[in-house]
Amino acid sequence: MPADPVVFRTTANVIFGPGSLEALPDQVGFLGGRKAFIVTDPGIAAAGILDRVEGLLGGAGVEFASYTEVEPEPPTTSIDKCAAAIRDASADLVIGLGGGSAMDTSQIASCAVANDLKTDAMIGVEQIPGPGLPMISIATTAGTASEITGNAVTVLADRSNKMAVVSPYIYPNVAIVDAELTYSVPPTSTAATGIDAFCHAAESYISVKATPHTQMYATQALDIILDSLPRVAADGGDTEARNGMARGSLFAGYTLANAGTVMVHAMAHVLGARARIPHGIANALCLLPAMRFYVERTPEKIAALADPLFVADSVTGGPARAAAALDIMERLIGGLSFDLDLQSYGVKREDLRDMAEVTAATKRLMQQSPVEATADEVEQLFESIF
Ligand SMILES: [Fe+2]
Incomplete structure (x- = not known):
């Protein structure tokens, strides 16, 4: 019996590098789009990025319509509204422009239109019967x-939880990653x-679904991000580090997706669904709470992370290498200026139990963990950061 084949999927056309946004009109032509529909949020419009995209399309004679009503952490109803707007515009190609909320809204809405489905019906793994409208996603973070x-x-x-629509049809046809x-x-x-x-x-490095293909990208991503993230957090004008983060995020995405x-x-x-964090x-x-749990329960598996996090070879033995990997993650988080307690974000102690139960029931993610936590254990983890 042959071993299960390794499936490695990604967006077929990735246009990467500072200034790569200029390729957009050509990519619309490549996909045969006659009327593009740009999906973005008010922040991207206010930042002038939408104007730039519209200028590029208009200058190349591409017909388009723009939609700026993407909501953060988009509810299903918000995505259905976007799909209705795409239908009303009679658009035949969708451009997602923004961070995760805008791109995810555009990708789900594109599938909703082409398959005549509501967002609710597509939640879960491989619930979409066919391709969406041709899609281009442009990352702005x-x-x-x-x-x-x-x-x-x-x-x-x-608002009980955030759910994923997981399907090969969610991949856009073209991704543009322009660090500028x-x-x-x-x-x-x-x-x-x-x-x-x-x-x-x-996380993907220690997932039970990790393969040599994904760990190659995860290793590169961790190397780049450990160097670039503290630099961009300290100085947003460090364009070399900005370019590094674009590459690190892309490589992390290749492993995340698989x-x-x-x-x-x-x-x-x-936390995103309940407290809008x-x-x-x-x-x-x-x-940190999740990694501390893994280090405590299965140090040998977390010790594997020590290599891509550059723990010194002089640190030996699974538990010591796992602890050293955790130290590196603590230093990374500690160097950023976030409030790291749930109360600061309006979470109430009486919410923790229910949040823990919902987390433990998120089987798709919990079952690919190195070790699965119970609701009682997750409650303790939330309590530790309350
Ligand atoms: Fe994420």
Whole structure:
């Protein structure tokens, strides 16, 4: 019996590098788009980035319409509204422009239109029967990597949890990763999105779905992010580090898309849905408690992270190398200026039990963890950062 084949998926066309946004009109032509629909949020419009994109398309004679109503941590109803706007515009190509919320909204909405489905019906793994409208995703932050992943997340209408739409059809046809678009991202968002990228690499490295293909990208991503993230957090004008974060986030996305995340993201999704804590900050809050749990319960598996985190060879033995890896993550988080307690974000102690139960029930992520935590254990982890 042959071993299970390794499946490694990514966006087919990745246009990477400072200034790569200029390729957009050609890419619309490459995909045969006659009317493009730009999906973005009010912040991107206010920052002048939407004007730039519209100018590029208009200058090349591409017909387009723009939609600026993407919500942060988008609920299913918000994505359905975007899909209705795409239908009303009779657009045949969708451009997601922004961070994770805008790109995920565009990618789910594109599939909703082409398959005539509501967002609710597409939640879960491989629930979409066919391709969406042709899609181009343009990342304006270095972190989410939505432009090269087949997962898009949405918050349930009752705000109980964030759920993923996981499908090969969620991958856009083209990703544009132009670090220049990140140069003006403010410090808190820069640090938060950077930690998201770090978590994608570190969590996927220890996921039970990790393969040599994914660990190669995770290793590179961790190397780049450990160097670049403290630099961009300290000085947003460090363009070399900005370019590094764009590459690190991209490489982290390649591994995220194929090996997935573990309990850090499971806990963070609940914080995003319940307390509306931005995704990157929620990951910064949850990285250390989740990793401490893994180090305590399965140090040999976490010791594997010591190599890509450059723990010295003189540190020997699984438990010592796992502890040293944890030290490096503590230093990274400690060097960023986030409040690291749940109370600062409005979470109440009486919410912790329910949040823990919802996290433990997020089976897709918990079951790919090196060791699965119970609701009681997750409650203790939330308590430790309360
Ligand atoms: Fe993430």
